[in-house]
Amino acid sequence: MLQAVEVDFFRVDRVRKAVRDSWKARHGHSLTYLPFIGNAVCRALLDFPHLNSSVEGDSLLLHEHVNLAIAVDLGAEGLVAPVIKEAENMSVAQLADAIADIAHRSRTNRLKPNDFVGGTYTLSNSGTFGTLITAPIINQPQVAILSTDGVRKKPVVVETSEGDSIAIRPVGVLAQSFDHRAVDGAYSAAFLDRLRRIIETSHWSVEV
Numbered sequence: 001m002l003q004a005v006e007v008d009f010f011r012v013d014r015v016r017k018a019v020r021d022s023w024k025a026r027h028g029h030s031l032t033y034l035p036f037i038g039n040a041v042c043r044a045l046l047d048f049p050h051l052n053s054s055v056e057g058d059s060l061l062l063h064e065h066v067n068l069a070i071a072v073d074l075g076a077e078g079l080v081a082p083v084i085k086e087a088e089n090m091s092v093a094q095l096a097d098a099i100a101d102i103a104h105r106s107r108t109n110r111l112k113p114n115d116f117v118g119g120t121y122t123l124s125n126s127g128t129f130g131t132l133i134t135a136p137i138i139n140q141p142q143v144a145i146l147s148t149d150g151v152r153k154k155p156v157v158v159e160t161s162e163g164d165s166i167a168i169r170p171v172g173v174l175a176q177s178f179d180h181r182a183v184d185g186a187y188s189a190a191f192l193d194r195l196r197r198i199i200e201t202s203h204w205s206v207e208v
Contacts, residue, residue: 001177001178001180001185001188002135002175002176002177002178003175003176003178003185003188003189003192004133004173004174004175004176004192005173005174005192005193005195005196006171006172006173006196007171007172007173007174007195007196007199007200008156008169008170008171008199008200009033009036009151009169009170009171009172009199010169010170010200011199011200011201011202011203011204012033012036012170012199012204013151013170014204015036015204015205015206016031016032016033019031019206019208022208023206023208026208027096027097027100028100029096029097029100031096031206032096032099033148033151033172034070034096034099034123034125034148035092035093035095035096035099036092036199036204037123037146037148037174037199038068038070038084038087038095038099038123039090039091039092039095040195040198040199040202041066041068041121041123041146041195042066042068042087042088042090043088043198044191044194044195044198045066045088045121045191046066046088047191047194048183048187048190048191048194049062049063050062050143050182050183050187051121051143051144051178051182051183051187051188051191052066052120052121053120053142053143053182054120054141054142054143055140055141055143055179055181055182056141060143060181060182063120065085065086065087065088065089065120066086066087066088066120066121067083067084067085067086067087067118067119067120067121068083068084068087068095068119068120068121068122068123069081069082069083069084069119069120069121069122069123069139069142070082070083070084070099070102070103070122070123070125071122071123071124071125071136072102072103072106072107074106074107080106080111080116081116081119081122081139082102082105082106082111082115082116083115083116083117083118083119084098084099084102085118091206091207092204092206093206093207093208096206102115119139119142120142121142121144121145121146122136122138122139122142122144122145122146123145123146123148124136124145124146124147124148125147125148126147126148126149126150128150129150130150131149131150132149132150132173133147133149133173133175134147134149134175135147135175135177136175136177137177138177138178138179140179143178143179143181143182143183144176144177144178144179144182144183144188145176145177146174146175146176147174147175147176147177148172148174149172149173149174149175150172151170151171151172152170152171152172153168153169153170153171154168154169154170154171155167155168155169156168156169156171174192174195174196176188176191176192
């Protein structure tokens, strides 16, 4: 099944713009939305562990760590999904470097067998193509996968104690496919709501 939420990336975008040039000069790659989303996913999964699990026969195995698989597009050769182990222990900056590293090694045919082992949840990034919403295919035996689609500027109602106002904000859709044998729709929806709130309300910062 598929569920999706719209997310305001204003706080994320503010940090990305503040460090954009210095980040790329030091790290050699751009600071994208994906490591922020990955960090938020790890934090949300700690509260919703049944989505960080695998189906084994008639049983559901809950995993101790979030081993984040990142889908990497190889063009005509298809997709691969190498794994970042224990991603829940990484900062946004560490995740950004890890994602850039596995993407580079994927596209230069330098991945090793161990890079594909142990994934517990997958991120699929279609946003670079400007997609609105994607229904990703679950990387079994995992029970869920999140698609990150294009972020566009949209008018948003901003609620404050002094009343509502309209602002132009960077808004994107996060869509989760999930295995109904592991969780029901209410559980998945609550996870997506938690994920959205983390992204929209966290005081993000990145060590350049």
